[in-house]
Structures are given as structure tokens and as C-alpha cells.
Amino acid sequence: MPQEFRLILKNADLPGYAPDMECYLRHGGYEALKKAVATAPRELPDGKKQTSQEVIRDEVLKSGLRGRGGAGFSAGLKWSFVDRRSGKPIYLICNADESEPGTFKDRQILHKDPHQLIEGMVISCWANDCKLAYIYIRGEMPKAAKLLNVALKEARDKGFLGKNILGSGFDCEIHVHRGAGAYICGEETGLIESLEGKRAYPRIKPPYFPAVLGLYMCPTIVNNVETLCHVKHIVTMGSAEYAKLGTPNNTGTRIVSLSGDVKRPGYYEIEVGKVTLGELINHENFGQGLKDGRSLKAIIPGGSSSKVLKAGEVFKLNRKGADGQMTKVDVPLLDLPYDFDSLQQAGTMSGSSAIIVMDDSRSMVEALANLSEFYAHESCGQCTPCREGALWMAKGLHRLTHGEGRKQDADYLQHIAQNIQGRTICAFGEAAAWPVLSFVKKFREEFEARGAADEAKHASGGAPMKMAASPKH
Amino acid sequence: MSNAATTEAKPAAPAPPPVEKIKIKVDGREVEVPKMLPNWQGKLEATTMLQAVQIAGGEVPHYCYHPKLPVAGNCRMCLVEFGTPMMGPDRKPVFNEDGSPKIAKSVLPYEPSTPRGAIACATPISPGMEIYPNSSATKQMREAVLESLLINHPLDCPICDQAGECKLQEYSVQHGQAGSNFVEAKVHKPKAVDLGPRIVLDDERCVLCTRCIRFTKDIAGDDALGIVNRGSYNTIAAFPGAKFDNNYTLNTVDLCPVGALTSKDFRFQMRVWFLKETKSLCTSCGTGCNTVIGSREGKVYRYEPRQNDAVNSTWMCDSGRLNYKWIGREDRLQDVLVRGQKSTWASALKEISEKLSKAASGSVAVIASARQTTEELYLLKKLATKLGALTDSVARMGEADKLLVAADKNPNSNGARLTGIAGAELGSAISKIADGIHSGAIKTLVVFGDDVTKAGISADLLAKLETLIVSDILPNATTKAAHYVLPGCAHAEKRGTFVNVKGRLQKFTKAVEPKGDARPEWEFLHELVHNVTGQNGFISIEGLFNQMAKEVPGFAGIEWAQVDDQGVNTIS
Missing domain, CATH: 3.10.20.30 (Beta-grasp domain)
Structure with a gap:
């Protein structure tokens, strides 16, 4: 039976569980940190020697942990890119700017179990020789910022943070920095600029890869809240045990934010790939199905910027047969295992693991207009295609939803979106373009019908279109 | 625009070998x-x-x-x-x-x-x-970027001051498409924003390239500009309450690839395609920033910096750039005057030659100007040597900055030193000349390009002279006291060289015709030198320069033809 597997959220929702130190310690808190700083150096079978820090880094790599922020990149590999020979300090930044529409997982950790994050961060700092770390937290989460600051003080008082942590000789400090409410600050180089006190314009890569030229032009690791929490569990369990969770190449657990037209929206922690999209939506342990009398229309599977999936779609996925050979297998939408690789093969992504379910009462045109307005508002405006294109799409969709549509608007919107994706400094270009490209591609008839209806109305009424409709900003 | 370092600059020359x-x-x-x-x-x-x-x-x-x-x-x-x-x-x-x-x-x-x-x-x-x-893919990407840049652009090219030197126009012709798909209403942004004392900003024309921000922050060292708002509403702005008024603001007008940033001084004065462009130098200090003079029908409309990585990169200061209006001033000296009466070059030069030829050795002094060209200073030195005259030129010192402005406000102090018209310290001999006039030993004073009443020779002393020969461009107390006034030329009206504070010899060329009877100083000085010393041998600026370079040790080995528009370092 598909069910939750609570690793990160094991304690968060227990009755009486509080975000303070005492409670955390009662539940075995900071044992992983003790274990980490006591890690012995080891010699590998090939005779290569690893320092204690390298052992932890190796464990994280072997655990198969993939970033939980959106890109799903190997956390261990990311750590391995860090320039450790520059002589400059290495910074760790926790990206707590959770802003992707539909996503509400990190906030559970931040509000209910801040010490878990701090423990994960101190271990990560120890493993990477970071003496200074930041938690860049979304401005709209003031309570969490306060809780974190209280928790950081508690950790300092207990010797888990600050000078000579647990007598190991390792010094580490963590500061909380509140954002001012821009989605782009979640992009790691935009975040770094913002942390430096500048406008959060994402940096060009090359040359500004954070692992080499990050915060203050020093090597920098930027990890998501949930990712850093997993580090704690990898240390506790050991990479081999951890990697048994989930499925090959999609190890561990993930917190899924389920929203939209389901009976029981909410956050559910699952073993990655062990639960299907259909189960997440329909099973009694998860979404408990669509509202009565409704049928499924579409799923946005990984946060608002992921490409939409249409009810009834069947995907060709690579599957290992009994003979060990890879074969293509037809997998219907609802049977897609919820993991990184399956969704990628389905032409979309698990992104921030936020599933938005849309039933047959929803207008795809209206929904896309809403999404596009968000991206038009959040484009930082640095790169020409996104700056001009994001608002252009939003204006076109505003027309289309306000009686000034044209049949050709489906093509019109695709033309704009195609000129954004892949042509900008950061992935926001894709984030703005993909909803438009996928909605129009998969629900073209709905867009064309809407435009054609407006054209017919204006033709019969004689009043010319003004084309002046525009979203307010 | 060919010469001006406006939006296009050449990549810096590669470093010397070995080059992998x-x-x-x-x-x-x-x-x-x-x-x-x-x-x-x-x-x-x-x-x-x-x-x-x-x-x-x-x-x-x-x-x-x-x-x-x-x-x-x-x-x-x-x-x-x-x-x-x-x-x-x-x-x-x-x-x-x-x-x-x-x-x-x-x-x-x-x-x-x-x-x-x-x-x-x-x-x-x-x-x-x-x-x-x-490739077609590359072309499609360009087309799309141009389409995006133009959807919210006002397309007011006919009345835009940038027309003719606008990269949006140029690239639209080269890489754009004839029409736009855009049908919605454009974004409106602030127009004619008074950004500072010299700059007006039209935010609707701006393509948000941030060149102006980067220049101001990273080159001028002034964190004055930034972007406010988000996305399509992004707007370049100065910090609230702060004025964009550093001494390098006009460079942002050059850098701006479109008509967003315009110069209050130049906007709407002349369509740029009518301007003649002449390579020249800035004369406001000893740095010698390379410039392009934009002129039309004898009138100078603007200076722009010209790239010279050994001198000014691609920049110049605002005060130097705007210091051109004196060239066209109504009260420019245009007549040859002999004792206040309008005369002719022929008769005035004849009289002066005769007087100087008869003058006793040591009875003449020469105060030249370090705003004159090297060739003119050389000729004056020649004359002075023949007359056994004390010589000097007027020092003009002010404040330097960290970027381009030099403390020496003369463009050619090193020219004055090299030619020997002045010593290491300009102006150090002026008190001696004043004493000579006072004692009556000096009876004739030749002054070029400076009002000596402000430099240690009082009007009372000038009144004691038997003969005061003055050449200048604009009237002043010294020209007023002169027995002979010889109207000279602005650098924009002649050719010649300056040696900047770092010893770089640089050429400038003629942009406009001199007014009235004014003549390039080197031309009539050549006549005087010939009349007084009997020496000859040059009829052109090239010949004059080459002769000077042979005679003056500091220039040894340099020939006019070797001095390109980037200048050369002198031996000093």
C-alpha cells in the first residue's frame, strides 16, 4: 500500500513537538553532528586516504542525494566542484527562499523543526570547511526567521554552533538573512547578489559559478533547506542505508506539496519513486481523489514552472527488463512514479515537488493567464527576452481572457515563449516559457476556441478590438 | 560614427608575445x-x-x-x-x-x-x-532580441537625438525584421528625466543594457545610478535625492547605444549626420584626452572622446568636453591691430620685424603660453635665442582627480619645457622679466596666449614698455595694452602637436576655419623668425615639425609621418 515515509518530517507533526532545543534533543537531536565531528579518517581499498571531512562528503555523494530545490542535481557532485585551493573562505548558503507557486515543503521544516536544518547545516559546514553560513529566507516568512534566530541562539548556547563546536576545534557561525520578496532571489546567483546587498540579478555562468566565484567572489555552496536536512540523515544512517530509501538514482525521501482540485491537499513525504502520481492524487493516504463529480484535466507536476501534463497522456519510459536490457515501456500519466528521472522522461520535471491538480472545471486559458502574470511580475528584467517576453505573454493572455482574443493567439504565445527559453542568464526564462509552451501545445484547441469566440463576437457586433487590455502592475 | 569612441571601441591591443x-x-x-x-x-x-x-x-x-x-x-x-x-x-x-x-x-x-x-x-x-x-539560428536569435527590444520602444526616431548614431536603428536595418507581431499596449515610463546637470534620460528608449550604470560605478567610481522596478518596468534612475553630477556623466551619453541618455548641451542642436568629424585633442588640462570634434559649417557643436589606451581609454571628463564654446565666441580677436588701429598682417609683421631686428640683445622678453603648439613654442624659442631674450610661459595649476583630470591645466607644459621656452617650473622666470621691465632693461615684451596681468606683470608694468606685441584669441587686459595685436587660432582651427603630462606627443588637426583675419600662430611666427633671424626652410607644418624634431633633443628621431593619431612617447 502506498504510504508516506517520514524521515525529514518524522517529528515535525508529532503532538506536542516544539521547535525548541529541548524538544529536539529529546528526539535525538544533534547526535548526527556528534557522529560527524567524531568521524575517523579512513583508507579506501585502493589505498587512497580520506580525511574526516572527505569521508562525510563521500558519504553524501554515495547516498545519491539530489537537490530538493528544483534542479535535482547531485548534492555530492555539487560539493565536489567547490574550489578548495583558492585560499579564500568557503561559504555555505541555505536557500530558504521557497517561492515556487504550489510549493510549501521547506516552510514545514523551518517552522516546525528548525534545529534539524541547523544540524544539517553545521554538518555540511564541517564537511566543507565553511566557517560562515547564511540562511537566506524568504521575506514572507517572518515567523520562521524569528524561530531560526532563536534556534541558532540555542545551538550556540549548547556549543553546537559558534567557537570550538563540541570540542572539535571547528568554528562555525550561521546568520539568517531575510529576503525582500522577489522570486528571483531563489535563483542561486541572484540570491548571492541579494545577500551581498545588491539587486538580485542572476550572474552569468561562466564565469560566476558559485562553487568557484560565489558569495563575495569566494567558493560557495548553495543548498535547499530539505537537501541540507537530508545530510543529517545520511550521516545518521550511513550512505548505504540511506540509498536503500527511494529508487535507484532517485534515493531518499521527498516532501511533496499537493494542491489544487483534490480532496485532501497537503504535504506528504514519500520515498522517491515509490509512489505514483495517480496514487498521490487518488490514494486515501494522500490526495484522496478529485472532488466529487469531477474528472482530471491536467497536472502541473513540479511547481508552476514545470511543463503541464494532460490527463490521458501516455509516456514512453526507459525500463530495465528482466534481462537487464533497457526497453521503452508505455506508462500512463497516473502510473508515473513520482521521481526525478520518470518525470524528466515524461518531458517535464519534478522541480520543487509541488503537484498542482486541475480538474475539468478549470480553464487552461485562465490558469495560464494567472501563471504568466506571476512570471511577468517576477522577471527581474535583466535579460531582454525574458524582461520583454514575460510581460508580453501576460498581456496576450490578459487579452485572451478579457474578450480581446484572436484565434492566432495560440501561435502568438508560442512564438514569444520560444524566443525566451534557453536565451537568458538564468532558468527563469524557462520557468516563464514552459507553462506557455506546454499549455498551448497540449490544450491548443481551448486557446484557439477562446480566441475564435472573441473574434466572432467582435465580427458580429462590429466593434473593433482595442487590444489595450493589460494586466495591472 | 567613424572616429568617435561613442558606443564602439576597439578591443585593446593584445599583450606582447609569447602568445599561445x-x-x-x-x-x-x-x-x-x-x-x-x-x-x-x-x-x-x-x-x-x-x-x-x-x-x-x-x-x-x-x-x-x-x-x-x-x-x-x-x-x-x-x-x-x-x-x-x-x-x-x-x-x-x-x-x-x-x-x-x-x-x-x-x-x-x-x-x-x-x-x-x-x-x-x-x-x-x-x-x-x-x-x-x-547561421540561420543565430540570425533568428538576433531577430527575436530586436523584436523584444522594440515592442515597448516608443519608435520616435524622427525626433530622437540619437538618430543617425543609434544601435537600435543600425541593428534593426542589419538584423531586424520589417514588422512586429506585437499588438498590445506599450509600457510607459518616465520621459525627459532630469538626471543631473548635464544629462536627460528618456526611460522609454532605454534598452537597459546597464552600460551607464557600470561605467559610473566601475570607471567613474560613483555609485549614482541603478535600476528600479522589475521586469518590463525596469527603469534606470539616480538614487533618490542624489544628483548624477560627477565630472564624467557625459560619457554615459556616448556609451548609451540608444537615445535614452542625451546631453543637455548637445541635444537638438544638430542632426549628427551633418557633423564633420575631426580628430583632435582636449586642451583643458595636460592629460591630452583624444577627441573628435563635431562641427558643421565653421561651428563646433561637440567634443567626444576618441579611444587612446595610452591616454584616456575611451573617456573624457565633462568639464573638458564642454569647454569648446569659446572657439565660437562673438568677441574673438579677428583683426590685426597696430596701436589700436586695424591693420594688415603684412604691415604689422614688417613693423614688428624691424623693431625686433633693431632691438638690443637682452632688451626683449618673451612670455609664451603652454596652450600653444609645440611648433609655435619652438619658433618663439628660436626668435628669443636670436634676441637674447628671457623667456617663460605661464603656469596654470588646479586640482587633479583619480581618473583623467591632471593638475596641470595647460595642454602643452611639456612642450614648453622641451622646446626650452620655459624651465622645469613654468613661470619661474616671470618675476625676473617683471624686474627687467621695472628697471627699464626690458623694453619690448612679446606675449602669446596669456593675460600676463594675471601672472605677475601688472598693467602698470606693461605701460612702461616701449613695445608690447601680443597674440591671443580672446581680448583681455594684456591685449588691451598691446601696441600690436596679432589674432591667433584655437587648436580647432589649425594643426600642430602637444606633449601631454606623461610626455606623449600627440597631433591634432583642423576642424574649422579661423574667424576674420586670424591666422595660425606658426604661420606668422615663421615669417617673423625668417625676417629676424634669416632662417628658413619650412613651408608646411610637416616640414616645421621635422626641423624641430631634428634640432630639439627631446624629439630626436621622431618624424611627423611617424606620429599617428594615437601619438608617440617623447624621449623625456
């Missing part, structure tokens, strides 16, 4: 380019695609990139399709049947049928890389 080179292909043609080239600060960095294409003789259109500014990569105009040698699973190159390396074109990872461009301004080249600056 790598082979790449540009549009199918193999080229060898240096692996490293100087970046905006002159430090060697991996060669970019944009530099490589330039070396290959091509061009990559761009707005935000400028070789003298940090790279921003925001305009996306320089996106180019490219490929790199394909690597097999064994990390070894894969070859075609003909043995040539197989190229993997860069594509969108999530849509492998679509090329993914790279910004040429920031992407380093690698061995075997192929760049396609003219």
Missing part, C-alpha cells in the same frame, strides 16, 4: 586566435567568442558589451550558435568518416532539436570550437 594560440572555426573558416586576451581592465583572460570573431574579421552585434566595461551579458544580442568537438563515452574525440572531428552543436538539453546559443561576450573559446555568427 588556439584554432577555432568561424562560419566554417579556420582561424588561429590568441588563447588569452586583455579584458576590460587589461588583464589577460580567456579569449571570448566575440573577440575571436572580431579577429576573424567578423562582427557580433551587441548592446551591453563594451571592451572597457565589466561584462554584463544581459542584452542577449550577441547570442551565437556554436559547437564543440564531440566526445565519445570514453572522453575521446569522435571523428567523421573523412577524419575531421565531429562537432556537437550546442542544443537545448530539454529540446535537442533546438540550437542553444551562447553569449559571445562572455563565453570563452576552446580548441576546435566552431562559432556560427551568420
Whole structure:
């Protein structure tokens, strides 16, 4: 039976569980940190020697942990890119700017179990020789910022943070920095600029890869809240045990934010790939199905910027047969295992693991207009295609939803979106373009019908279109 | 615009050898380019695609990139399709049947049928890389960027001051499409924003390339400009309450590729395509910033900086740039005057020659100006030597800044030193000349280009002289007291050289005709020297310069023809 597997959220929702130190310690808190700083150096079978820090880094790599922020990149590999020979300090930044529409997982950790994050961060700092770390937290989460600051003080008082942590000789400090409410600050180089006190314009890569030229032009690791929490569990369990969770190449657990037209929206922690999209939506342990009398229309599977999936779609996925050979297998939408690789093969992504379910009462045109307005508002405006294109799409969709549509608007919107994706400094270009490209591609008839209806109305009424409709900003 | 360092500057010259080179292909043609080239600060960095294409003789259109500014990569105009040698699973190159390396074109990872461009301004080249600056995919990317830039642009070209030197216009012609798909209402932004004392900003025309911000912050060292708002509503602005008024603001007008930033001084004065462009120098201090004079029908309309990496990079200060109006002043000296009466060059020069020829050795003194050309100072020195005259020139000191402005406000103090008209310290002999006039030993004073009543020779002393010969451009107390007034020329009205504070000899050329009877000083000085000393041998500025270079040790070895428009270092 598909069910939750609570690793990160094991304690968060227990009755009486509080975000303070005492409670955390009662539940075995900071044992992983003790274990980490006591890690012995080891010699590998090939005779290569690893320092204690390298052992932890190796464990994280072997655990198969993939970033939980959106890109799903190997956390261990990311750590391995860090320039450790520059002589400059290495910074760790926790990206707590959770802003992707539909996503509400990190906030559970931040509000209910801040010490878990701090423990994960101190271990990560120890493993990477970071003496200074930041938690860049979304401005709209003031309570969490306060809780974190209280928790950081508690950790300092207990010797888990600050000078000579647990007598190991390792010094580490963590500061909380509140954002001012821009989605782009979640992009790691935009975040770094913002942390430096500048406008959060994402940096060009090359040359500004954070692992080499990050915060203050020093090597920098930027990890998501949930990712850093997993580090704690990898240390506790050991990479081999951890990697048994989930499925090959999609190890561990993930917190899924389920929203939209389901009976029981909410956050559910699952073993990655062990639960299907259909189960997440329909099973009694998860979404408990669509509202009565409704049928499924579409799923946005990984946060608002992921490409939409249409009810009834069947995907060709690579599957290992009994003979060990890879074969293509037809997998219907609802049977897609919820993991990184399956969704990628389905032409979309698990992104921030936020599933938005849309039933047959929803207008795809209206929904896309809403999404596009968000991206038009959040484009930082640095790169020409996104700056001009994001608002252009939003204006076109505003027309289309306000009686000034044209049949050709489906093509019109695709033309704009195609000129954004892949042509900008950061992935926001894709984030703005993909909803438009996928909605129009998969629900073209709905867009064309809407435009054609407006054209017919204006033709019969004689009043010319003004084309002046525009979203307010 | 050909000469002005407005929006286009040449990449800095490559550093001296040894230069490691790598082979790449540009549009199918193999080229060898240096692996490293100087970046905006002159430090060697991996060669970019944009530099490589330039070396290959091509061009990559761009707005935000400028070789003298940090790279921003925001305009996306320089996106180019490219490929790199394909690597097999064994990390070894894969070859075609003909043995040539197989190229993997860069594509969108999530849509492998679509090329993914790279910004040429920031992407380093690698061995075997192929760049396609003219492929259909590259052209489509440019077209799309231009379409995006134009959807919210006011398209007010007919009344835009940038028309004729606008990169939006130029690239639209070269790379754009005839029509736009855009049907919605445009974004409106602030118009005619008074950004500072010299700058007006039209935010609707702005393409948000941030050149002005980067220049102001990283070159001028003034964190005055920034962007406010988000997305399509992004707006360049000065910080609230702060004025954009540093001494380098007008460079942002040059840098602005469109008509967003305009100069209050120049806007609406003249359509740029009517301007004649003349290579010249700024005369406001000893730095000698290279300039282009924009003039039409005898009137100077503007100065713009001209790139010279040994002097001013591509910049100049606002005070120097705007210091041109005196050239066209109504009260310019236009007549040859003898004892206050209008005369002719022939009769005045005859009288002066006769007087000087008869003058007892030591009874004449010469106060030249370090605003004169080297050739003129040389001629005056020749005259003075023959007359046994005390000579000097007037020092003019002020404040320096950290970028371009020198404390020495004369453009040619080193010329005065090299020719020997002045000593190491300009003006140190003036009190001696004053004493000589006072004692009656000096009876004749020759003054060029300076009001000596403000430099230690009082009007009372001038009144004691038997003969006061003055050449200048504008009237002053000294010209008023003169027995002979010889109207001279602004640098914009003649040719010659200056030697800047660092000893760099630089040429300037003639932009406009002198007014009235005014003549280039070197011309009539040549006549005087000939009349008084009997020496001759030059009828042109070239001949004069070459003779000077032979005679004056500091110039030894330099010939006029060797001095190009970037100047040469003198031996001093």
C-alpha cells in the first residue's frame, strides 16, 4: 500500500513537538553532528586516504542525494566542484527562499523543526570547511526567521554552533538573512547578489559559478533547506542505508506539496519513486481523489514552472527488463512514479515537488493567464527576452481572457515563449516559457476556441478590438 | 560614427608575445586566435567568442558589451550558435568518416532539436570550437532580441537625438525584421528625466543594457545610478535625492547605444549626420584626452572622446568636453591691430620685424603660453635665442582627480619645457622679466596666449614698455595694452602637436576655419623668425615639425609621418 515515509518530517507533526532545543534533543537531536565531528579518517581499498571531512562528503555523494530545490542535481557532485585551493573562505548558503507557486515543503521544516536544518547545516559546514553560513529566507516568512534566530541562539548556547563546536576545534557561525520578496532571489546567483546587498540579478555562468566565484567572489555552496536536512540523515544512517530509501538514482525521501482540485491537499513525504502520481492524487493516504463529480484535466507536476501534463497522456519510459536490457515501456500519466528521472522522461520535471491538480472545471486559458502574470511580475528584467517576453505573454493572455482574443493567439504565445527559453542568464526564462509552451501545445484547441469566440463576437457586433487590455502592475 | 569612441571601441591591443594560440572555426573558416586576451581592465583572460570573431574579421552585434566595461551579458544580442568537438563515452574525440572531428552543436538539453546559443561576450573559446555568427539560428536569435527590444520602444526616431548614431536603428536595418507581431499596449515610463546637470534620460528608449550604470560605478567610481522596478518596468534612475553630477556623466551619453541618455548641451542642436568629424585633442588640462570634434559649417557643436589606451581609454571628463564654446565666441580677436588701429598682417609683421631686428640683445622678453603648439613654442624659442631674450610661459595649476583630470591645466607644459621656452617650473622666470621691465632693461615684451596681468606683470608694468606685441584669441587686459595685436587660432582651427603630462606627443588637426583675419600662430611666427633671424626652410607644418624634431633633443628621431593619431612617447 502506498504510504508516506517520514524521515525529514518524522517529528515535525508529532503532538506536542516544539521547535525548541529541548524538544529536539529529546528526539535525538544533534547526535548526527556528534557522529560527524567524531568521524575517523579512513583508507579506501585502493589505498587512497580520506580525511574526516572527505569521508562525510563521500558519504553524501554515495547516498545519491539530489537537490530538493528544483534542479535535482547531485548534492555530492555539487560539493565536489567547490574550489578548495583558492585560499579564500568557503561559504555555505541555505536557500530558504521557497517561492515556487504550489510549493510549501521547506516552510514545514523551518517552522516546525528548525534545529534539524541547523544540524544539517553545521554538518555540511564541517564537511566543507565553511566557517560562515547564511540562511537566506524568504521575506514572507517572518515567523520562521524569528524561530531560526532563536534556534541558532540555542545551538550556540549548547556549543553546537559558534567557537570550538563540541570540542572539535571547528568554528562555525550561521546568520539568517531575510529576503525582500522577489522570486528571483531563489535563483542561486541572484540570491548571492541579494545577500551581498545588491539587486538580485542572476550572474552569468561562466564565469560566476558559485562553487568557484560565489558569495563575495569566494567558493560557495548553495543548498535547499530539505537537501541540507537530508545530510543529517545520511550521516545518521550511513550512505548505504540511506540509498536503500527511494529508487535507484532517485534515493531518499521527498516532501511533496499537493494542491489544487483534490480532496485532501497537503504535504506528504514519500520515498522517491515509490509512489505514483495517480496514487498521490487518488490514494486515501494522500490526495484522496478529485472532488466529487469531477474528472482530471491536467497536472502541473513540479511547481508552476514545470511543463503541464494532460490527463490521458501516455509516456514512453526507459525500463530495465528482466534481462537487464533497457526497453521503452508505455506508462500512463497516473502510473508515473513520482521521481526525478520518470518525470524528466515524461518531458517535464519534478522541480520543487509541488503537484498542482486541475480538474475539468478549470480553464487552461485562465490558469495560464494567472501563471504568466506571476512570471511577468517576477522577471527581474535583466535579460531582454525574458524582461520583454514575460510581460508580453501576460498581456496576450490578459487579452485572451478579457474578450480581446484572436484565434492566432495560440501561435502568438508560442512564438514569444520560444524566443525566451534557453536565451537568458538564468532558468527563469524557462520557468516563464514552459507553462506557455506546454499549455498551448497540449490544450491548443481551448486557446484557439477562446480566441475564435472573441473574434466572432467582435465580427458580429462590429466593434473593433482595442487590444489595450493589460494586466495591472 | 567613424572616429568617435561613442558606443564602439576597439578591443585593446593584445599583450606582447609569447602568445599561445588556439584554432577555432568561424562560419566554417579556420582561424588561429590568441588563447588569452586583455579584458576590460587589461588583464589577460580567456579569449571570448566575440573577440575571436572580431579577429576573424567578423562582427557580433551587441548592446551591453563594451571592451572597457565589466561584462554584463544581459542584452542577449550577441547570442551565437556554436559547437564543440564531440566526445565519445570514453572522453575521446569522435571523428567523421573523412577524419575531421565531429562537432556537437550546442542544443537545448530539454529540446535537442533546438540550437542553444551562447553569449559571445562572455563565453570563452576552446580548441576546435566552431562559432556560427551568420547561421540561420543565430540570425533568428538576433531577430527575436530586436523584436523584444522594440515592442515597448516608443519608435520616435524622427525626433530622437540619437538618430543617425543609434544601435537600435543600425541593428534593426542589419538584423531586424520589417514588422512586429506585437499588438498590445506599450509600457510607459518616465520621459525627459532630469538626471543631473548635464544629462536627460528618456526611460522609454532605454534598452537597459546597464552600460551607464557600470561605467559610473566601475570607471567613474560613483555609485549614482541603478535600476528600479522589475521586469518590463525596469527603469534606470539616480538614487533618490542624489544628483548624477560627477565630472564624467557625459560619457554615459556616448556609451548609451540608444537615445535614452542625451546631453543637455548637445541635444537638438544638430542632426549628427551633418557633423564633420575631426580628430583632435582636449586642451583643458595636460592629460591630452583624444577627441573628435563635431562641427558643421565653421561651428563646433561637440567634443567626444576618441579611444587612446595610452591616454584616456575611451573617456573624457565633462568639464573638458564642454569647454569648446569659446572657439565660437562673438568677441574673438579677428583683426590685426597696430596701436589700436586695424591693420594688415603684412604691415604689422614688417613693423614688428624691424623693431625686433633693431632691438638690443637682452632688451626683449618673451612670455609664451603652454596652450600653444609645440611648433609655435619652438619658433618663439628660436626668435628669443636670436634676441637674447628671457623667456617663460605661464603656469596654470588646479586640482587633479583619480581618473583623467591632471593638475596641470595647460595642454602643452611639456612642450614648453622641451622646446626650452620655459624651465622645469613654468613661470619661474616671470618675476625676473617683471624686474627687467621695472628697471627699464626690458623694453619690448612679446606675449602669446596669456593675460600676463594675471601672472605677475601688472598693467602698470606693461605701460612702461616701449613695445608690447601680443597674440591671443580672446581680448583681455594684456591685449588691451598691446601696441600690436596679432589674432591667433584655437587648436580647432589649425594643426600642430602637444606633449601631454606623461610626455606623449600627440597631433591634432583642423576642424574649422579661423574667424576674420586670424591666422595660425606658426604661420606668422615663421615669417617673423625668417625676417629676424634669416632662417628658413619650412613651408608646411610637416616640414616645421621635422626641423624641430631634428634640432630639439627631446624629439630626436621622431618624424611627423611617424606620429599617428594615437601619438608617440617623447624621449623625456
